[in-house]
Amino acid sequence: MELLKFFTAGSVDDGKSTLIGRLLYDSKAVSGDILAAIEASSKKRSTELDLSLLTDGLRAEREQGITIDVAYKYFNTDQRKFIIADTPGHEQYTRNMVTAASNSSLAVILIDARKGITDQSRRHSLISHLLGVKQVVLAINKMDLVDFSQNVFDQIVTDYEALTTNLDGFSFTPIPVSAALGDNVVNASENMNWYEGLPLLHFLESVSVEETTQHQAARLQIQYVIRPKQAEYHDYRAYAGRLNGGALSVGDEVVALPSGLRARVKSIAIGDRSIEQASSGQSITLEIDQAIDLSRGDYLFAVHEGFELNKELRANLCWMDSRSLRVGSTWYLQQGSRKLKAKVAEILSLTDINRYEKIAAPQEVKLNEIAEVKFRLADYLAYDAYAKNKNTGSAILVDESSNQTSGALMFL
Amino acid sequence: MNYLDHLEAEAIEILRETAGQFERPALLFSGGKDSITLVHLAKKAFFPAAIPFPLVHVDTGHNFPEAINYRDQLAATLNLELIVGSVAETIEKRGLQDAQGKFPSRNALQTHTLLELVESHRFDACIGGARRDEEKARAKERIFSVRSEFGQWEPKLQRPELWNIYNGAIHPGENVRVFPISNWTELDVWNYIKREHIALPEVYFAHEREVIEIEGGRWMPVSPWVKREASDKVSKQKVRFRTVGDMTCTAAVASEADDLDKIIEEIIHAKISERGATRIDDTLSEAAMEDRKKNGYF
Incomplete structure (x- = not known):
């Protein structure tokens, strides 16, 4: 069975939590005792069965009726296993949406049919695009409150097409739904016969979830060097990490980075099981035929494809800290298991989230802003463009004093 | 994958x-x-x-x-x-x-x-x-x-x-x-435990045990730390434990599942969540x- 990770995003009160609650409820993924608990809780607030209570987990969220933090939910059908990240709508929690988008292969962006496209929907679409989420479902919700009107639906779809036309390679699937009543969530709507597409769940079950990276070259970052202190493994030295990008076989030539030294793969194993070839996504243990200096954070790259090795780089940045990013400031840049110092050399542009236009030469990047930034690094870094490989192409910025995760970087 | x-x-x-x-x-x-x-x-x-x-x-x-x-x-x-x-x-x-x-x-x-x-x-x-x-x-x-x-x-x-x-x-x-x-x-x-042949403590599998009935028809295992009273309804039942916490707050579930296949089948059809079925400490408040x-x- 395949796994699909997706996230939901929308403005406050668009009904995201209700939509997820509906997916879980109608696909019978809610246990009896949990249903009884939300029934009791709904009664306490004198409302009808409130499906959003299935995802709002923290006391403050239930009290205020909003989502503060990403909530993860799990369910499966006969076709697929799903992991949902339900993200907050408030602008102050936009960083949580970025978090969810980074680990998802599909986005469900909610629009309130009465309100149409808002600043938040623009932001959510841009973030999905920036983070390389290739499949976007535009769930136009609360159709029951606009008399299930096809005109309203068509107008929003036209507006959204116009909005996203300049986002390179962006495509989306619009679905008219009513999360509160269940139309087109799990079951096809009887109120919208004019809609010919699939209900949301069937779309999620059938959409292609192949890795969207085009890269086919193996990349292995060393997380840990395994050296058993037992007599039988006296000279044993192996490198542990998670392979991504492409396959790697025993005998393949690899280049160690940043050193540039070459070696061949001597053995590959998962736990105590030896394998001839490892594929992308597997956590492996690997021996090479040369005694070269290789430590945590270093890379082994397949040699047959190009890569970047620089002390300077450009990246798209989502800023997630209340402390602004300024030219000349220094941060820790963490790319997987590699951590090194980075200095902001230049803020090249900010992106206006409403018109998706670039604003030149800003002084600083503030919380929730998106910018293109140039960094100088304390050492050479091996990487790929984010569009080619999400793992080697991404990093976070860590504040040197607070240790906070302050920014998300996607290398250009 | x-x-x-x-x-x-x-x-x-x-x-x-x-x-x-x-x-x-x-x-x-x-x-x-x-x-x-x-x-x-x-x-x-x-x-x-x-x-x-x-x-x-x-x-x-x-x-x-x-x-x-x-x-x-x-x-x-x-x-x-x-x-x-x-x-x-x-x-x-x-x-x-x-x-x-x-x-x-x-x-x-x-x-x-x-x-x-x-x-x-x-x-x-x-x-x-x-x-x-x-x-x-x-x-x-x-x-x-x-x-x-x-x-x-x-x-x-x-x-x-x-x-x-x-x-x-x-x-x-x-x-x-x-x-x-x-x-x-x-x-x-459970699917992973089965695939990897991981051994587990016996209490996860159906066995005969002395239990006390509590509200909601649930059964608590008899143990030295539970304060027994004359009115306790104690009986011997075929049970297993879905989670293994303390004996004082982990309820048993009626079960015939004595191997991994049966346990997996049982969980697929369970109407009650794992913690809801077995932990009396989580039912105290939201x-x-x-x-x-x-x-x-x-």
Whole structure:
């Protein structure tokens, strides 16, 4: 069975939590005792069965009726296993949406049919695009409150097409739904016969979830060097990490980075099981035929494809800290298991989230802003463009004093 | 990639990242299936070397004897250091009030012992088997969850966790709770146990046991720590345990499932969630788990 990770995003009160609650409820993924608990809780607030209570987990969220933090939910059908990240709508929690988008292969962006496209929907679409989420479902919700009107639906779809036309390679699937009543969530709507597409769940079950990276070259970052202190493994030295990008076989030539030294793969194993070839996504243990200096954070790259090795780089940045990013400031840049110092050399542009236009030469990047930034690094870094490989192409910025995760970087 | 392979690869990546980033990690071991699965994953992550951190058990004194036997055997077989902290000793040493009631749960009290262990052994990372599908406060937990000097969880101040990048940078005195099987469900754990032929304590499988009936038709195991009364409805039933916590707060479920296939079949058709069926400490209030976590619990 395949796994699909997706996230939901929308403005406050668009009904995201209700939509997820509906997916879980109608696909019978809610246990009896949990249903009884939300029934009791709904009664306490004198409302009808409130499906959003299935995802709002923290006391403050239930009290205020909003989502503060990403909530993860799990369910499966006969076709697929799903992991949902339900993200907050408030602008102050936009960083949580970025978090969810980074680990998802599909986005469900909610629009309130009465309100149409808002600043938040623009932001959510841009973030999905920036983070390389290739499949976007535009769930136009609360159709029951606009008399299930096809005109309203068509107008929003036209507006959204116009909005996203300049986002390179962006495509989306619009679905008219009513999360509160269940139309087109799990079951096809009887109120919208004019809609010919699939209900949301069937779309999620059938959409292609192949890795969207085009890269086919193996990349292995060393997380840990395994050296058993037992007599039988006296000279044993192996490198542990998670392979991504492409396959790697025993005998393949690899280049160690940043050193540039070459070696061949001597053995590959998962736990105590030896394998001839490892594929992308597997956590492996690997021996090479040369005694070269290789430590945590270093890379082994397949040699047959190009890569970047620089002390300077450009990246798209989502800023997630209340402390602004300024030219000349220094941060820790963490790319997987590699951590090194980075200095902001230049803020090249900010992106206006409403018109998706670039604003030149800003002084600083503030919380929730998106910018293109140039960094100088304390050492050479091996990487790929984010569009080619999400793992080697991404990093976070860590504040040197607070240790906070302050920014998300996607290398250009 | 099959979803179990995906979950396994992710968990191994997290365990290796923990060993790579921290000076003194520890694996919190309860004797339950989730922490047993963690040990199996850790074996795979570091093979052929030994697991590079100790097992830490917070012993409430109310454990199933089967779980304690299993723990001791596992540590001996894998040649792992086993560190046990005793809740009873903490209670005596610090003059705390012991758990009260007919089914006295030391669940909240074990937080004191855990924080003592973290401090005295200077653990900077504690690996636990908590899963996001267990409970709604846990659904909001990060994989690397930073705790203050007082062990407290601050849900509003959690760090964003992007891609597979885990930021474990901390100040002295702080520590990180690490949850490698965050994205697994109860059923995933059982399917994995079956696939990997992982041995479990006997209490997970259907067996005859003396139980006391409590409200809601649930059965609590008879144990030396439950205060027996004349009005107790005690009977012998065929039961198993879906989770293995303390004997004083883990309810048994009626079951004929005496092997893994039958257990998996039973869980697929279960009408009641794992914690709802088995933990009488979580049914106390809507925010019981959230409050315990803020206080330093897992």
